[in-house]
Amino acid sequence: MGLSKFFITSLAAVISVLSHPAEAAVISCRAENVTVTSPDVESAALACSAVQAAVTQFAACRMPALNKPLRIVILDDLDGAFYGLYYIGKDMINVLTPAAMQASEMTENAFAGVEITEYFKSTITHELSHAATEGIPCPFASCISTSEYISYAMQVMSLDPEALAAFQETSRIDRPIATEEFSPVILFMAPSLFAQKVWAHFQQNNAGCDFIGQLVRGETTLDLAPF
């Protein structure tokens, strides 16, 4: 989520954020070169723990490190149908508070069984993955399928055992998934199915992190040349 539709709504979202600075300046903490600003202490603490876990997870799964300062701004409200957003080129993530996620009428069905604080942290992991992989090789103007594959893989991988079990119970994909099955069409039309297919593919042959490494190094891509 986040990266894809961001291309369409970026201007409106950025203007909105800039025009409401007071909403996002109550609590902040620093972890791993990341500044977290939040309207409540609990959300800030959850975000910082998500960052620290992501640093370890990324290192263990052939991901680029988070090697530049990042800002995470936690908000009670976020324009558009988003739980989280990474602002390309601005080193900033916006994410809803867990309470706002819970109250939202939006549903990301693939994660429907995941407890809300765990989902909140995994959303941050998803957006941190976009930040970490912003500079990876892309032979086209956009490599959105590759980018979202990586972010969903890291998001699901970050779940604790109980949440992961809930995700897998919802998914029920029990057949091999081919790389050709990841496309922007599925991403936009059925993002939950995209996420479920990512996790099924990631687990195949216990080779998920090897595949992440290939994507990160540009040795393979899930995107096609535009026509």
Ligand SMILES: [Zn+2]
């Ligand atoms: Zn995304």
